[in-house]
Amino acid sequence: MKVAVIGAGLAGSECTWVLAERYGIQVTLFEMKSKKTTPAQISPNLFAELVCSNSLKSKSRLNPAGTLKCEIEQLGSIVIPAAKKAEVPAGETLAVDREFFSQLITEKLKNHKNITIRETVVEKVEDVFKINDFSAVVIATGPLTEDNLANDLRKITGTQELYFYDAIAPILDGDTIDNSIAFLANRQTRTHAFEKKQAQEKAILDGLPPPNEEEEEGDYLNIPLNKEEYFSFVEKVCAGAKVPHKDFEEPKYFNGCQPIEVLAERGPRTLAFGPMKPRGLDDPRTGRMPYAVVQLRKEKMGDSAWNMVGFQTRLTWGAQKEILKTLPGLNNVEFFRMGSMHRNTYLVSPNILNEDFSLKADKRIYLAGQIMGVEGYLESSAMGVYIAHVIGQKLKNNHALNCPPANTSLGSLARYCIYGETKRFSPMNIHWGLFNELSVEDIKKYSINSDKILKLKKLDKSVKRELMACRSEDLFQNWLEETKLV
Numbered sequence: 001m002k003v004a005v006i007g008a009g010l011a012g013s014e015c016t017w018v019l020a021e022r023y024g025i026q027v028t029l030f031e032m033k034s035k036k037t038t039p040a041q042i043s044p045n046l047f048a049e050l051v052c053s054n055s056l057k058s059k060s061r062l063n064p065a066g067t068l069k070c071e072i073e074q075l076g077s078i079v080i081p082a083a084k085k086a087e088v089p090a091g092e093t094l095a096v097d098r099e100f101f102s103q104l105i106t107e108k109l110k111n112h113k114n115i116t117i118r119e120t121v122v123e124k125v126e127d128v129f130k131i132n133d134f135s136a137v138v139i140a141t142g143p144l145t146e147d148n149l150a151n152d153l154r155k156i157t158g159t160q161e162l163y164f165y166d167a168i169a170p171i172l173d174g175d176t177i178d179n180s181i182a183f184l185a186n187r188q189t190r191t192h193a194f195e196k197k198q199a200q201e202k203a204i205l206d207g208l209p210p211p212n213e214e215e216e217e218g219d220y221l222n223i224p225l226n227k228e229e230y231f232s233f234v235e236k237v238c239a240g241a242k243v244p245h246k247d248f249e250e251p252k253y254f255n256g257c258q259p260i261e262v263l264a265e266r267g268p269r270t271l272a273f274g275p276m277k278p279r280g281l282d283d284p285r286t287g288r289m290p291y292a293v294v295q296l297r298k299e300k301m302g303d304s305a306w307n308m309v310g311f312q313t314r315l316t317w318g319a320q321k322e323i324l325k326t327l328p329g330l331n332n333v334e335f336f337r338m339g340s341m342h343r344n345t346y347l348v349s350p351n352i353l354n355e356d357f358s359l360k361a362d363k364r365i366y367l368a369g370q371i372m373g374v375e376g377y378l379e380s381s382a383m384g385v386y387i388a389h390v391i392g393q394k395l396k397n398n399h400a401l402n403c404p405p406a407n408t409s410l411g412s413l414a415r416y417c418i419y420g421e422t423k424r425f426s427p428m429n430i431h432w433g434l435f436n437e438l439s440v441e442d443i444k445k446y447s448i449n450s451d452k453i454l455k456l457k458k459l460d461k462s463v464k465r466e467l468m469a470c471r472s473e474d475l476f477q478n479w480l481e482e483t484k485l486v
């Protein structure tokens with residue numbers, strides 16, 4: 001029984017290690033770096049190279065990145081123990097000496113008796129199957145997948161949805177938005193307003209109660225700006241620090257996907273006619289249309305996370321935090337994800353994966369890491385570990401692994417790749433917004449003060465996080481016991 005893994009990045013290293021070490025499966029790991037490097041991965045002899053920052057995010061159990069680390073460490077990760085060994089001081093963050101970190105992983109993989117390394121550029125998946133009769137092939141070639149293989153993947157999956165450039169808007173923590181300023185409303189087009197009036201008149205004529213206003217309240221949270229606030233915002237966006245383009249990144253933007261600073265630089269009123277247009281969004285508190293509006297859309301899998309519509313940006317994270325916090329109602333806002341735009345190859349996994357994570361087009365092929373729709377070193381590593389268990393259980397025990405529960409870190413990420421909304425699918429990092437809100441049952445189960453808590457109008461954020469972390473840990477331990485993975 002043999003498995004091939006293409007790409008010795010974070011996901012590929014994890015997947016190879018878990019399959020070889022935990023399941024005793026013979027793994028051939030294909031890596032191209034000694035023949036051809038990606039534009040960002042430049043060390044020809046190191047696996048699991050960190051291309052930019054040296055941080056693997058928070059260590060705190062009250063942060064889902066912290067719980068994700070615990071979860072994958074229990075599942076046999078090679079990355080987390082290496083990161084702990086190579087750790088450099090960075091407060092609550094797990095930061096590493098990047099070279100030492102990659103060396104530790106490379107040595108372990110190269111010296112494992114069940115692992116064979118093949119230094120080659122894989123241009124077609126079929127070429128791998130020709131080398132050996134592999135039971136499974138895992139593609140873990142990351143955001144900078146070599147072009148020929150990327151084209152082959154497009155053919156295999158029969159999809160045009162293989163993205164090369166990714167525009168990401170910030171996601172905000174709903175608990176930190178000032179709802180005395182932001183208002184819920186859907187944009188009323190003239191037709192909407194007319195239809196609404198007609199429906200009201202018809203109801204009156206039929207002697208029925210008017211249509212339920214609550215249902216009409218709206219799915220969008222809107223941040224109103226007056227003229228002065230708008231122009232001051234535009235000025236700050238133009239002046240804010242931007243992330244420079246890497247040499248390999250051509251600044252080509254699709255229409256409808258322009259960064260806010262590019263629009264702002266075109267003219268001071270461009271944003272007010274674009275993503276910040278106020279038309280059809282009368283502020284219910286004043287009854288008037290604001291000068292401009294920032295619209296926030298609910299993230300599909302959690303009511304407390306809000307995506308800033310059309311706010312993709314190359315402003316640096318520091319500049320984003322500073323500038324966006326000056327918007328009315330966002331002075332104390334916290335961010336689940338910052339905006340970014342960079343070269344990124346990924347597939348719309350919910351369209352092309354079976355529920356067992358194999359490709360619909362070919363059940364022998366799996367994806368792991370960023371190419372399957374997660375974002376970040378840690379998240380890519382996590383999906384490498386998870387896919388190894390999916391394949392290991394299937395091949396060794398002839399058993400389909402149940403996905404971890406939705407309210408665990410690993411479960412929320414894995415489920416995003418299978419069930420995420422396909423229309424606006426883009427690689428996702430781990431954050432609390434992917435988890436469900438606490439139910440009354442959760443509060444009763446995980447709090448010793450549930451009676452008091454249930455009487456509160458709004459739950460304190462730190463209490464909420466603590467309870468969500470307890471729920472996540474509890475659910476993950478139950479899942480481990482049920483699946484007998486450890």
Ligand SMILES: Cc1cc2nc3c(=O)[nH]c(=O)nc-3n(C[C@H](O)[C@H](O)[C@H](O)COP(=O)(O)OP(=O)(O)OC[C@H]3O[C@@H](n4cnc5c(N)ncnc54)[C@H](O)[C@@H]3O)c2cc1C
Pocket residue numbers: 006007008009010011012030031032033037038040041048049050051052053054055120121122123140141142143144145146149246342343344368369370371374375376377378380381
């Ligand atoms: C420029 C850039 C900066 C980033 N900065 C950060 C950051 O600071 N923090 C963060 O958390 N995330 C960052 N990311 C996001 C991303 O999650 C990481 O890139 C992460 O490394 C992805 O892990 P992976 O295992 O999916 O792919 P990778 O780690 O990229 O590994 C893929 C491997 O596959 C190999 N490969 C590619 N094609 C082939 C082929 N055809 N044949 C054989 N081998 C092949 C590559 O050489 C590489 O070794 C960044 C991404 C980019 C593009």
